[in-house]
Amino acid sequence: MTEPSAEGRDPEAVSKFVESFAAQLVEAGMQRMPARVFAALLSSDPGSLTSAELGEQLQVSPAAVSGAVRYLAQQHMVSREREPGSRRERYRVSSNQWYEALTNRDAVLKRWEHALREGVDSLGARSPAGRRLAETLAFFEFLDGEIAKVMERWRVHREQQYGADGVA
Amino acid sequence: MTEPSAEGRDPEAVSKFVESFAAQLVEAGMQRMPARVFAALLSSDPGSLTSAELGEQLQVSPAAVSGAVRYLAQQHMVSREREPGSRRERYRVSSNQWYEALTNRDAVLKRWEHALREGVDSLGARSPAGRRLAETLAFFEFLDGEIAKVMERWRVHREQQYGADGVA
DNA sequence: CGCTACTTTCAGAAACTTGTGAAGTTAAGG
DNA sequence: CCTTAACTTCACAAGTTTCTGAAAGTAGCG
Numbered sequence: 001m002t003e004p005s006a007e008g009r010d011p012e013a014v015s016k017f018v019e020s021f022a023a024q025l026v027e028a029g030m031q032r033m034p035a036r037v038f039a040a041l042l043s044s045d046p047g048s049l050t051s052a053e054l055g056e057q058l059q060v061s062p063a064a065v066s067g068a069v070r071y072l073a074q075q076h077m078v079s080r081e082r083e084p085g086s087r088r089e090r091y092r093v094s095s096n097q098w099y100e101a102l103t104n105r106d107a108v109l110k111r112w113e114h115a116l117r118e119g120v121d122s123l124g125a126r127s128p129a130g131r132r133l134a135e136t137l138a139f140f141e142f143l144d145g146e147i148a149k150v151m152e153r154w155r156v157h158r159e160q161q162y163g164a165d166g167v168a
Numbered sequence: 169m170t171e172p173s174a175e176g177r178d179p180e181a182v183s184k185f186v187e188s189f190a191a192q193l194v195e196a197g198m199q200r201m202p203a204r205v206f207a208a209l210l211s212s213d214p215g216s217l218t219s220a221e222l223g224e225q226l227q228v229s230p231a232a233v234s235g236a237v238r239y240l241a242q243q244h245m246v247s248r249e250r251e252p253g254s255r256r257e258r259y260r261v262s263s264n265q266w267y268e269a270l271t272n273r274d275a276v277l278k279r280w281e282h283a284l285r286e287g288v289d290s291l292g293a294r295s296p297a298g299r300r301l302a303e304t305l306a307f308f309e310f311l312d313g314e315i316a317k318v319m320e321r322w323r324v325h326r327e328q329q330y331g332a333d334g335v336a
Numbered sequence: 337c338g339c340t341a342c343t344t345t346c347a348g349a350a351a352c353t354t355g356t357g358a359a360g361t362t363a364a365g366g
Numbered sequence: 367c368c369t370t371a372a373c374t375t376c377a378c379a380a381g382t383t384t385c386t387g388a389a390a391g392t393a394g395c396g
Binding site for chain 2: 384385387
């Protein structure tokens, strides 16, 4: 709604999107501040913002930005770049990178699989419970492979659609 | 480890699995008590436990069990059944059901898509930010379809492997 | 129809999380 | 090298979540 007539971005519209998208991420289990920072980056025109810009737009302290960004970088959802000739840092989200990270829940899956394997082991592979765990494990192992294939298909699909290869 | 020699389940081994699997679920964003209850059900031989059994095994109050179970039922991760001729309730996890529920993050995806659509709309589909959001949206829409297909392939795969159709 | 076994709801105490301000660290530029 | 802009770390206060005990609700069974 409120399709912007031309140049200037309406800061209120941006903020509205940031908060509502962040809220969804929070509901899905993400911490609030990383979610807000991420949404702000995603909806910035250049796809990147400085620490100060983030702090101002979200009305939070530099400390909060710092923590959020560290988390996002660990999850490979944003990358940090130093502005040359300045001690200012920019945080950037590139569309491919971030949703590839989303599906790279690899680490999570691997840990689930590990816990399940231990469970099968210690409950006995032939007990009913053990068999249930084993089947669950098999499902996740199957998923591992499928996720990679889905991402591959997406890359193809996307290239056909947009010819895009690097929307900033 | 500690492969059980025969019948009796080692309550300590069970508890160790429950807590470690629950911890992984928590890390992935699930609340602690639902995670523990769920792990307990998953690793029970019959695949179901009563409220009292859960309370005892996990050392928590009936109130806590009640809350956790309500949440799990809402997410379709367990089903509730009334024991005939008793006011006792049993909570059950059936392997297929639960991980199908896991991938039925449909609701979550839909809400993300909704928020993104509003974002594209209000930032303008032709602005750089709008285009980024649109691409993200396209990705999720693509995912919607792929998830269904993956689950379908899993059902086939599983049937070939186990011939299984309803491991309790 | 009331008793009792069970589950749910609710208010509040305890534990945990989250964001802040202030002090500490790093490195650009004179 | 010193100054200073910028980021990071840390202790703590505010806010939130989570679990409990107690009271209320529900439904089998005599």
